[in-house]
Amino acid sequence: MPNYVPGIGPGDAKLMFVGEAPGAVEDFQQQPFVGPTGDLLNECLREVGIDRREVYITNVIKYRPPDNKLKRLGEIRDKHGNPVTIEGSISQLWDEIRAINPNCIVGLGNLALKAVFGKGNGFKGITKWRGSILPSVSMGYKGVATLHPASLLHAGGELEDERPSNKKKGPLKYSYRHVLKLDLLKAKRQAEFRSYDPPNRVLEIARDSVALDRFLAQYKDKDIVSVDIEVLKSVPFCIGLAFNEWHAISVPLLDVFGWQNLGGIHDHQLAEMWRMVATLLDSPRIKVIGQNFKFDQRQLARLCGIYIKNFHCDTSLLAHALHPEFPKALEFNTSIYTDEPYYKEEGREFDWKRDKVDRFLTYNGRDAAVTFEIYTEMMKDAHENQVAGFPNWVDDFVLGHVMSLHTFYYELEDVGFNFDHRRQKELAALYEEKVTMAQNELDALAGWHVNTRSPKDVPALVFVQLGYPFRRNCNEDSLISLIANHSNKKPMSSKRMLELILTIRRLRLNKKKIFEARVDYDGRMRTVYTIAGTETGRSATKILQPPVRPEKIGTPFHLLTKHGDIGSEAREPYIADPGYVIVETDMSQAEARIVALFGNDTKLLELFNQKADIHKITAAIIFGVKVVDVTKELRFIGKTCRHAGNYDMGKRRLMELVNTDAKKYKINISLSEWKAGILLDKFHAFSPSIRKVFHEEIQQALQKNNRVLVNPFGRYRQFFDRWGRELFKEAYAHLPQSTVPDHLRRAGIRAKERFIEEAVDARFVIEAHDALVGLVREDQVDRYVRIVHQEIEKPIDFSRCTLSRGNLVIPAESKFGLSYKECEDKDCKGCKFLHKYEALTVAA
Numbered sequence: 001m002p003n004y005v006p007g008i009g010p011g012d013a014k015l016m017f018v019g020e021a022p023g024a025v026e027d028f029q030q031q032p033f034v035g036p037t038g039d040l041l042n043e044c045l046r047e048v049g050i051d052r053r054e055v056y057i058t059n060v061i062k063y064r065p066p067d068n069k070l071k072r073l074g075e076i077r078d079k080h081g082n083p084v085t086i087e088g089s090i091s092q093l094w095d096e097i098r099a100i101n102p103n104c105i106v107g108l109g110n111l112a113l114k115a116v117f118g119k120g121n122g123f124k125g126i127t128k129w130r131g132s133i134l135p136s137v138s139m140g141y142k143g144v145a146t147l148h149p150a151s152l153l154h155a156g157g158e159l160e161d162e163r164p165s166n167k168k169k170g171p172l173k174y175s176y177r178h179v180l181k182l183d184l185l186k187a188k189r190q191a192e193f194r195s196y197d198p199p200n201r202v203l204e205i206a207r208d209s210v211a212l213d214r215f216l217a218q219y220k221d222k223d224i225v226s227v228d229i230e231v232l233k234s235v236p237f238c239i240g241l242a243f244n245e246w247h248a249i250s251v252p253l254l255d256v257f258g259w260q261n262l263g264g265i266h267d268h269q270l271a272e273m274w275r276m277v278a279t280l281l282d283s284p285r286i287k288v289i290g291q292n293f294k295f296d297q298r299q300l301a302r303l304c305g306i307y308i309k310n311f312h313c314d315t316s317l318l319a320h321a322l323h324p325e326f327p328k329a330l331e332f333n334t335s336i337y338t339d340e341p342y343y344k345e346e347g348r349e350f351d352w353k354r355d356k357v358d359r360f361l362t363y364n365g366r367d368a369a370v371t372f373e374i375y376t377e378m379m380k381d382a383h384e385n386q387v388a389g390f391p392n393w394v395d396d397f398v399l400g401h402v403m404s405l406h407t408f409y410y411e412l413e414d415v416g417f418n419f420d421h422r423r424q425k426e427l428a429a430l431y432e433e434k435v436t437m438a439q440n441e442l443d444a445l446a447g448w449h450v451n452t453r454s455p456k457d458v459p460a461l462v463f464v465q466l467g468y469p470f471r472r473n474c475n476e477d478s479l480i481s482l483i484a485n486h487s488n489k490k491p492m493s494s495k496r497m498l499e500l501i502l503t504i505r506r507l508r509l510n511k512k513k514i515f516e517a518r519v520d521y522d523g524r525m526r527t528v529y530t531i532a533g534t535e536t537g538r539s540a541t542k543i544l545q546p547p548v549r550p551e552k553i554g555t556p557f558h559l560l561t562k563h564g565d566i567g568s569e570a571r572e573p574y575i576a577d578p579g580y581v582i583v584e585t586d587m588s589q590a591e592a593r594i595v596a597l598f599g600n601d602t603k604l605l606e607l608f609n610q611k612a613d614i615h616k617i618t619a620a621i622i623f624g625v626k627v628v629d630v631t632k633e634l635r636f637i638g639k640t641c642r643h644a645g646n647y648d649m650g651k652r653r654l655m656e657l658v659n660t661d662a663k664k665y666k667i668n669i670s671l672s673e674w675k676a677g678i679l680l681d682k683f684h685a686f687s688p689s690i691r692k693v694f695h696e697e698i699q700q701a702l703q704k705n706n707r708v709l710v711n712p713f714g715r716y717r718q719f720f721d722r723w724g725r726e727l728f729k730e731a732y733a734h735l736p737q738s739t740v741p742d743h744l745r746r747a748g749i750r751a752k753e754r755f756i757e758e759a760v761d762a763r764f765v766i767e768a769h770d771a772l773v774g775l776v777r778e779d780q781v782d783r784y785v786r787i788v789h790q791e792i793e794k795p796i797d798f799s800r801c802t803l804s805r806g807n808l809v810i811p812a813e814s815k816f817g818l819s820y821k822e823c824e825d826k827d828c829k830g831c832k833f834l835h836k837y838e839a840l841t842v843a844a
Contacts, residue, residue: 002076003030007058007096015050015191016102017041018093020111020148021061023068032057033149040149044177048184056100060115061089070111090115094138104191105141106184109148116143127172131183131335132342135196142196146183152176175325175720182336199340199373203365204249205358208265209272212251216280219243224287224312225280226372229296230347230364234545236299238361239277240368245338245376248365251277253304256357278306287312291330291371294410294531313399314406315371318378320532321402322385324717328532334370337377388705389800390714397714401746408749408767409529409539415765415775416524417820420573427569428515435507442500445493452504461501466494476502480659481652484672510559514570517543517555525574527557529767535730536738537715538769557766560820574820581778581816584823585788586771587744588811589614594736595646597798597808598697599689615639622682633669636662641683646690647733648725651677694803698731701802711735712801713742735803739796740770743810747791748772754787773820785814 005022008031017033025035033041045052063084066072076084093115097105107116110126118137119129129145136143151172206212219225226248228240237256242248251273258264280286281300286309290296293314300306316328326332331344346363379394387393443449446465451457458474468486471478479498487495519525526544533540541556560570576582592614596604607614613627619638620627630638637658644654654676662669671679684691701709707719709731715738721727748764755762762784766773776784795807815823 002027002064004079005030005032005059005062005064007056007100008032009056009100010054011056011100013054013056013100014103015055015106015187016097016100016104016143017055017057017106017108018097018112018116019057019059019108021059021068021070022064023150024064026059027064032059036153037148037150040153040177044149044181044184048181048188050184050188056102058093058096060093060111061086062092086111097136097138097141102141102191103194104187105136105143106187107143107145109151112148113145116141117145119145128331128344129342130179131186133186133190133196133198133339134341142190144183144187144190146187147172147176147180149180152180173325174722178720179326179336186339199245199338201245201366201369202247203362203369204247205361205365206249206251206273207257208269209276212249212273212276215241215249216276218247223285224289224372224375226368226375227281227288227290227293227296227308228364228367228371229299230360230367231299234299236296236304238364239300240364240366241277241280242365242368242372245369245373248369248372250361250365250368252361253277256361259352260357262357274304274306278304282307282309284309286310289313289315289371289375291315291333291367291374294406294413294529297410298413311403311406313375313403315374315378317402317406317532318375318382318398320537321398321716322378322381324532324535324537325720330367330371330374333374333378337374338370340366340370340373385716387710387714387716388708388802389710393714393716397716401713401742404749405531405745408745408752409531411752412764412767413526413529415763416520416522416526417574417765418577419519419523419525420575420819421519421523424515424517424573427572428511431507431511431515435504435511438500438504438507442497442504445497445500450501452501453508458501461497466490466497468494468498474501476505476660477656480656481673484655484659484670510570513543514555514559518551518553520553526554528554535717536734536741538737538741539767558768560766568821571820571823576775576818579778580775581781581818582765582773582820582823583776583781583784583788583814583816584771584773584820585785585792585812585814587740587792588813590740590770590810591736592642592646593808593810594739595690595694597805598735598803599687599694600805601687601689601693604687615642618642618683618686621686622679637669637671637679641679642687645680645683645687646694646736648691648695648729651680654680695728695732697803698735699728702727702731705802709734709802710800711738711742712796712798713739713746714800715739715742735801739801741767743796744770744772744792747788747794751788751791754791755784758783758787760784760787773823781816788812789814 002022005026019032022032023035023037026032029035042052045055061073061084063076063078066075070086073086074083078084082088105116107113110120113120113126113129116136117129117134119125119134126145126147130147132145134143134145135141152174204211204215206215222243224243226240226242229236230238237254238250238252240248240250252265252270253274255265255270281288288308288311291314293311297308297311300308315330315333319326319328319333331342334340335342343363343366347360350360350363382394382398385393387397390396442452446461450461462468462474462479462482463470468482471482479502483495483498487498517525527541528544530540530542541558543552543554543556545552560574574582589608593605593608596608604614607617613635615638616627616630616635618641619630619634622638622641623630623634625634640657640661641654644650644657649657651673655671655673658669658671658676698709702719708716709719710716711734717734717738719727719731721730745767748767752764754760760780760783761777762774762780764772764774772788774784774788789812792812793809795809797807798805817823
C-alpha cells in the first residue's frame with residue numbers, strides 16, 4: 001500500500017506548485033518533490049530567486065501509482081478503502097487550492113495542465129501550453145503551465161556505458177532546463193498580483209477599403225510593419241499587418257465572406273485593398289518584418305504580384321542568432337517573449353464548414369501583432385547581448401549578415417535546375433528493380449517475407465531468428481554496429497541479411513525523394529532552404545508544397561551527393577540550360593584547415609599549403625604503411641578518422657561513420673569498434689595539438705565565457721547541455737562548422753554583387769555548406785571562376801574569434817559540366833581555357 005503524500009508549504013503562499021503524482025522517493029519520505037526530481041526543481045528555483053520555503057508544493061494525485069503508471073491508479077485504495085481515481089484526486093486538489101488561495105499556480109506536466117487549467121488533448125499538450133499564463137478551470141485563479149522536472153531528469157544524459165543504444169534519454173533536450181527556468185520567472189512575476197490580465201490587442205478585419213485606409217492612415221508615420229499571410233492550399237487568402245503589438249488588421253485577399261454567404265466583398269473593393277497593400281509593401285521607406293518570412297514573401301510575389309521592397313527582419317532568424325539551441329517557431333517565441341497564451345490551435349483546427357471566417361482572420365491579425373511584439377523584445381535582448389569582439393553585433397552580424405541570408409536564399413530557390421525527365425524515369429525504374437532484387441534475396445535468406453519498414457518484422461529477424469544481441473531499435477546505427485562487432489562469429493548469410501535491410505531502406509528512401517521527385521510548374525527542379533537549419537547556422541533543404549497542387553514538389557538538394565548508393569546517378573537528370581555550364585566550387589578541406597589553425601599545428605598547415613593529400617598521409621600514419629601504398633579504402637578511413645578525431649567523436653562513432661559510409665559509397669571495408677579505438681589513438685599521437693591545444697582551449701573558453709563561443713563573424717552560441725564530454729564534442733565542432741558556411745555565404749553575396757557590376761551572366765543554384773553551384777553562360781565561365789575564387793579565397797580573420805588566431809586562406813576548387821553529374825573533375829565544352837588558373841583542377 002503506497003503512502004499518502006500531502007502537500008507541503010505555507011498555508012498562505014502566493015505561489016503554488018502542482019505536480020502529477022509522487023515517485024518512489026516521495027512515497028518513501030511522504031513529501032512531494034524530493035529526491036532527484038526535487039533536487040532539480042530546487043536548483044531551478046534557486047537560480048530564478050524563488051525560496052522553496054515560501055511556496056506551497058503538492059501533486060494532483062497523492063499516492064504513487066503502481067510502476068508510476070497512471071492507468072494502474074485504480075489498483076490503489078485510499079485510507080477509507082475507496083479506489084483512487086484521477087477525477088476524485090482533482091476534486092480534492094481544488095479543495096487544497098481554495099484553502100491555500102494562491103496568486104499564481106504553476107502546473108507541472110500534462111496532468112496538472114488538465115486538472116488546473118483544463119487544457120491539452122486528454123492529458124497531453126504541455127509542450128504546446130508551457131509558458132502560457134492561463135485562467136484556471138475554477139474561476140478566480142490563474143497560473144503558468146510548464147514542464148515537469150522529471151521529464152528533464154535524463155534528457156541528454158547518459159548511463160555509465162556511453163554506447164548510444166544504452167543511453168537513457170528523456171523526451172526533451174537537457175537544454176530545456178533553461179526553458180523551465182524562464183517559465184518559473186514568468187510565474188514569479190505573476191505571483192505578485194492576483195488578477196488575470198492577458199494582452200488586450202485590437203484585432204480588426206478589413207471588410208472594405210475604407211477600413212484599411214483608416215488603419216494605414218493611423219500609422220502613416222511608422223516605418224516598420226509586421227506582415228503575416230494565411231494560405232488555403234498554399235494560396236494566400238488574407239494578410240495581417242501590424243505597426244505595433246497592440247493593433248493589427250487582417251486584409252482579405254479573396255472574397256472569403258462570400259464563401260460563407262456573409263455578404264461578400266465587391267471586386268472593386270478587393271482590387272483597391274490589393275493596391276493599397278502592394279503600395280505599402282513596395283515602399284522603400286517601409287521596413288518589413290515577419291516570421292519564416294521567405295515563404296510568405298514568395299507566395300505574395302508569385303501568386304499575388306505583391307513584392308517586398310525593403311525586407312528588414314525575420315524573427316525566426318533573429319531567434320536563431322540569439323538562442324541557436326532552442327526552437328525558432330512562432331509559438332515557442334510567443335511563450336518566451338510575450339504573455340500571450342498559446343493560440344495556434346485557432347488556426348490549425350479551423351474548419352471552413354463549421355467556423356465563421358472572422359475567427360481565422362482574427363487569428364491572422366494576432367499572428368502579425370504577436371510577431372511585432374516578439375521582434376521588439378528580441379531586439380532589446382540583441383542590443384543588450386554583449387558579444388566579445390563585436391561591439392556592434394546587432395548591426396554587423398544580426399542585421400548585416402544573418403538577415404542578408406534571407407534574400408540570398410530567396411533568390412537561390414528561384415533559380416532551380418533544368419531537368420531531364422526521361423533520365424529520371426529510367427533511374428526510377430532501375431532503382432525499383434534494385435529494391436526488388438534486394439528484397440527477393442532477403443526473403444530467400446530469411447525464409448519469409450521481411451518488411452524492412454516494420455517495427456515487428458526486423459526485430460523478429462535480427463534478434464530472435466538470427467540471435468544478435470538485443471538493441472532498443474533497429475535503426476541504421478544499431479544495425480551497422482551489429483554487423484561490425486557481432487557478425488564475425490555468425491554465418492555469412494546473417495551478416496548479409498542485415499546489409500540487405502540497410503540497402504533496401506536506403507534505396508527506397510532515395511527512390512522516393514530523388515528519382516520520384518516532381519518538378520515545379522515551369523519544369524525546373526527546386527528545393528526549399530531552411531536557413532537556420534542547425535545550431536551551427538548550417539542550412540538544410542526540404543521539398544516544397546506548391547499552390548493548389550496536392551502533391552509536394554522538389555527534392556532536398558543536400559541528398560544530391562557525389563558518392564554513395566545513388567552517387568552521381570542522382571545528379572544525372574540535373575542539366576545546364578542551353579548555352580550555360582554548371583560550375584561547382586568547393587572550399588578545399590575547409591574544416592580540417594580551421595582545426596589545424598585552432599591547434600596551432602604549423603606543420604599540418606604547411607602540408608595543406610603544399611597541396612599534400614592530408615587524408616593519405618593520415619592513413620599512412622595510422623596504418624603504418626608508406627603513402628604510396630595507401631589504397632582508396634585506407635584513404636577513406638584516414639579521412640573519416642581525421643574528422644572523428646578533430647571533434648573527439650570516440651571509437652564507437654568512428655566505427656559507425658566508417659561502416660555506414662562504406663556501405664553508401666560502395667567501399668569494401670569494415671571496421672570494428674576495437675580497431676577504431678586503436679586508429680584513433682594513433683591519430684592523436686600523430687596530431688597531439690588537437691587535444692592539447694584545440695580541445696583544451698575550447699574547454700577553458702567555455703568555463704571562462706559562461707559557455708559561450710563566438711566564431712570569427714560573430715555567430716554566437718551559448719551551450720546549455722550538461723557539463724561533460726557530450727557538451728565538449730558539440731563545442732569542438734561548433735567553430736569550424738559554423739565558420740565555413742558563414743564565410744561561404746558572405747563570399748557568395750559579394751560575388752553576386754560583382755556579377756551585376758561586371759555584367760557576368762551567372763546565378764547560384766545550390767549552397768552546400770562548403771560549396772556553391774552556379775549556372776554560368778559558357779563564354780563567361782572564366783570571369784565567373786575568377787570572381788568566385790577571389791571572394792572565397794579572401795582571408796578569414798580569426799582575431800575576434802573566441803579562439804583568437806590570425807588569418808587563414810582556404811583555397812577554392814572548381815569543377816565543370818553540362819550536367820551536375822559531370823562536375824566530378826571532368827572537362828566540358830566551353831571550359832578548355834580554364835587551365836590557365838592554377839587554383840582550378842580540371843581533369844582532362
